[in-house]
Amino acid sequence: MKDVASAAGVALKTVSRVVNGEPGVHPATAERVRTAIDRLGYSRNESARVLRRGRTATIGLVIEDVADPFYAGLSRAVEAVVIDHGCLLLSGSSGEEPGRERELVETFCARRVDGLIVVPAGDDHTYLGPELEAGTPVVFADRPPGAGLDVDTVLTDNAGGAGQAVRHLLTHGHRRIAFLGDHPAIFTASERLRGYRAELGGLYDERLVSMRPPSLESVRGDLARMFALDDPPTALFTGNGRYTVTTLRALAGRRAALVGFDDFELADLLAPGVSVIAQDPSWMGRVAAELLFRRLRGDAGPPEHIELPVRLIPRGSGEVPSDDTYGLRP
Amino acid sequence: MKDVASAAGVALKTVSRVVNGEPGVHPATAERVRTAIDRLGYSRNESARVLRRGRTATIGLVIEDVADPFYAGLSRAVEAVVIDHGCLLLSGSSGEEPGRERELVETFCARRVDGLIVVPAGDDHTYLGPELEAGTPVVFADRPPGAGLDVDTVLTDNAGGAGQAVRHLLTHGHRRIAFLGDHPAIFTASERLRGYRAELGGLYDERLVSMRPPSLESVRGDLARMFALDDPPTALFTGNGRYTVTTLRALAGRRAALVGFDDFELADLLAPGVSVIAQDPSWMGRVAAELLFRRLRGDAGPPEHIELPVRLIPRGSGEVPSDDTYGLRP
DNA sequence: ATGAAAGCGCTAACAC
DNA sequence: GTGTTAGCGCTTTCAT
Numbered sequence: 168m169k170d171v172a173s174a175a176g177v178a179l180k181t182v183s184r185v186v187n188g189e190p191g192v193h194p195a196t197a198e199r200v201r202t203a204i205d206r207l208g209y210s211r212n213e214s215a216r217v218l219r220r221g222r223t224a225t226i227g228l229v230i231e232d233v234a235d236p237f238y239a240g241l242s243r244a245v246e247a248v249v250i251d252h253g254c255l256l257l258s259g260s261s262g263e264e265p266g267r268e269r270e271l272v273e274t275f276c277a278r279r280v281d282g283l284i285v286v287p288a289g290d291d292h293t294y295l296g297p298e299l300e301a302g303t304p305v306v307f308a309d310r311p312p313g314a315g316l317d318v319d320t321v322l323t324d325n326a327g328g329a330g331q332a333v334r335h336l337l338t339h340g341h342r343r344i345a346f347l348g349d350h351p352a353i354f355t356a357s358e359r360l361r362g363y364r365a366e367l368g369g370l371y372d373e374r375l376v377s378m379r380p381p382s383l384e385s386v387r388g389d390l391a392r393m394f395a396l397d398d399p400p401t402a403l404f405t406g407n408g409r410y411t412v413t414t415l416r417a418l419a420g421r422r423a424a425l426v427g428f429d430d431f432e433l434a435d436l437l438a439p440g441v442s443v444i445a446q447d448p449s450w451m452g453r454v455a456a457e458l459l460f461r462r463l464r465g466d467a468g469p470p471e472h473i474e475l476p477v478r479l480i481p482r483g484s485g486e487v488p489s490d491d492t493y494g495l496r497p
Numbered sequence: 498m499k500d501v502a503s504a505a506g507v508a509l510k511t512v513s514r515v516v517n518g519e520p521g522v523h524p525a526t527a528e529r530v531r532t533a534i535d536r537l538g539y540s541r542n543e544s545a546r547v548l549r550r551g552r553t554a555t556i557g558l559v560i561e562d563v564a565d566p567f568y569a570g571l572s573r574a575v576e577a578v579v580i581d582h583g584c585l586l587l588s589g590s591s592g593e594e595p596g597r598e599r600e601l602v603e604t605f606c607a608r609r610v611d612g613l614i615v616v617p618a619g620d621d622h623t624y625l626g627p628e629l630e631a632g633t634p635v636v637f638a639d640r641p642p643g644a645g646l647d648v649d650t651v652l653t654d655n656a657g658g659a660g661q662a663v664r665h666l667l668t669h670g671h672r673r674i675a676f677l678g679d680h681p682a683i684f685t686a687s688e689r690l691r692g693y694r695a696e697l698g699g700l701y702d703e704r705l706v707s708m709r710p711p712s713l714e715s716v717r718g719d720l721a722r723m724f725a726l727d728d729p730p731t732a733l734f735t736g737n738g739r740y741t742v743t744t745l746r747a748l749a750g751r752r753a754a755l756v757g758f759d760d761f762e763l764a765d766l767l768a769p770g771v772s773v774i775a776q777d778p779s780w781m782g783r784v785a786a787e788l789l790f791r792r793l794r795g796d797a798g799p800p801e802h803i804e805l806p807v808r809l810i811p812r813g814s815g816e817v818p819s820d821d822t823y824g825l826r827p
Numbered sequence: 828a829t830g831a832a833a834g835c836g837c838t839a840a841c842a843c
Numbered sequence: 844g845t846g847t848t849a850g851c852g853c854t855t856t857c858a859t
Contacts (some may be wrong), residue, residue: 168836168837179836183837183838186837211837212835212836213835213837214835215835215836216839217838218835218836219836219839220837220838220839327829
């Protein structure tokens with residue numbers, strides 16, 4: 168900037184004014200400065216600017232895994248809002264490890280992000296205390312923070328969605344409805360289990376519940392075990408998109424109705440189409456990011472707890488009557 | 498830092514030493530400093546550090562769209578390598594708009610990223626000149642830079658893969674093989690067209706080629722037009738993952754063999770399974786990021802041009818003989 | 828083993 | 844309309 172100033176024969180401050188589009192610079196001077204800038208290939212050092220102004224115009228996003236379509240959609244929406252506000256997005260995947268989540272958050276904080284959107288992997292967020300006190304707004308998305316922290320959250324109506332899925336299957340005559348989902352330590356999984364259980368009432372049978380990481384082997388084993396029962400399941404409720412796909416693969420010709428949590432591409436092209444409880448990841452991303460920017464603009468109201476509704480999309484797999492035959496690959 | 502220093506009764510520099518794990522501090526002093534740090538909730542201001550040291554430990558990544566599974570996989574791989582090197586990832590989606598690509602790159606440069614990985618949307622990258630001269634390493638991934646710029650690239654063997662697809666279909670007796678792909682302004686699309694055409698030789702018929710954005714309507718229209726010909730296609734080669742899916746949807750019962758460029762989840766669960774030319778987005782991301790860090794470590798060799806091979810995965814849809822019947826939903 | 832001082836590149840506050 | 848000065852929080856260099 169100093170070089171540009173001397174090249175243009177003006178003071179450093181004038182260059183600063185031009186670079187920032189501040190008023191009060193003679194057009195001719197401004198032009199001279201711009202020429203010098205181009206000639207020297209100058210571009211403002213954002214780090215220095217940040218240091219001086221105290222605002223980084225950067226938002227941090229911690230998700231579970233960008234390669235998961237749900238989080239990819241969420242990221243894209245957050246990114247769009249962030250860019251709209253003239254900011255940049257620093258993002259990282261926790262890979263479901265609390266340690267990495269914390270590392271990412273702390274690194275983002277050290278870089279003085281203006282705000283943070285977190286899909287937590289762990290359940291202890293006391294480490295966020297200092298940052299929150301320092302006034303950095305934080306929005307939790309998809310999962311709430313651990314105990315003792317009351318901050319903005321944007322969640323899905325997980326229990327309601329699970330209940331809806333079960334009700335749908337009950338309506339079609341099913342009484343033996345299995346649940347395959349993630350480990351209950353994961354908030355969304357335990358909420359969906361809760362909704363499933365509540366809706367099922369007296370029909371609940373823990374032998375029809377399997378909650379662990381969705382590897383093909385484990386799902387295959389669990390299905391084999393369930394189908395070997397005297398009263399095997401006639402319907403399945405899968406706890407998330409990855410689970411649904413893995414289950415479809417592990418089902419391999421076995422007959423059962425199926426409703427999955429999370430919509431996924433091609434669900435409509437399978438035969439039969441896969442009925443799902445659909446969330447909208449972009450919506451969640453947008454809502455979370457907009458809430459964050461509202462805080463950034465100074466909204467200091469009490470923490471908001473937004474719950475996004477889901478909707479059932481019937482496509483065939485969930486509408487198979489309990490006494491009918493059904494196979495993934497007829 | 499000043500506060501910590503006075504709280505611990507030491508000089509600022511000593512705090513700096515402790516924070517950075519520099520040697521030459523008495524353990525007792527270090528302990529006093531650490532206590533003060535914890536008590537005050539201090540965390541180093543990364544912006545100031547960057548300003549002083551000149552390195553930001555940040556890598557910029559510009560892709561087309563995080564929500565596209567290909568780029569999501571690439572992002573994840575890049576992120577992993579970046580984190581391994583103790584850096585952070587700043588990323589953004591160009592949405593296939595050259596203007597946004599440039600804006601993102603320039604914003605990243607203004608923030609003094611240490612290096613850049615770019616999936617270009619445009620074909621003029623002269624604007625990168627100053628940055629390259631300033632020594633910022635840049636790696637182009639998936640698509641090469643515009644004319645006049647010789648930098649590191651990591652591409653897929655697009656033409657070879659397309660040729661492989663066509664050869665596979667020819668082997669199964671097909672002579673009327675259509676190509677549905679993106680606009681040829683997109684490098685990968687034109688390369689795949691080139692491979693398709695070369696392999697087809699005299700069998701090439703431009704009436705069987707459609708290259709435009711993959712909207713369901715346009716694909717549907719193009720297919721209708723092609724199937725209305727006196728000698729309609731008996732096989733289709735789709736130019737990328739999104740195209741394949743859209744085509745499957747638009748096909749709606751019409752009979753044709755199909756090979757698609759790009760693998761996608763559930764390709765194996767459709768009936769028949771969809772045969773594809775598979776790329777590995779994680780591999781591309783990893784290779785690009787590792788090349789970038791090699792440059793960052795000082796490797797000043799001539800620009801490298803890496804071409805990643807693809808592999809054909811036969812799953813059924815590409816192995817239908819030309820005289821057989823084939824329907825997506827039997 | 829510890830500290831003092833200079834300065835990274837910029838913007839805010841205040842002259843002129 | 845333009846320039847001067849101070850200082851953001853840190854690391855670097857050089858003393859002690």
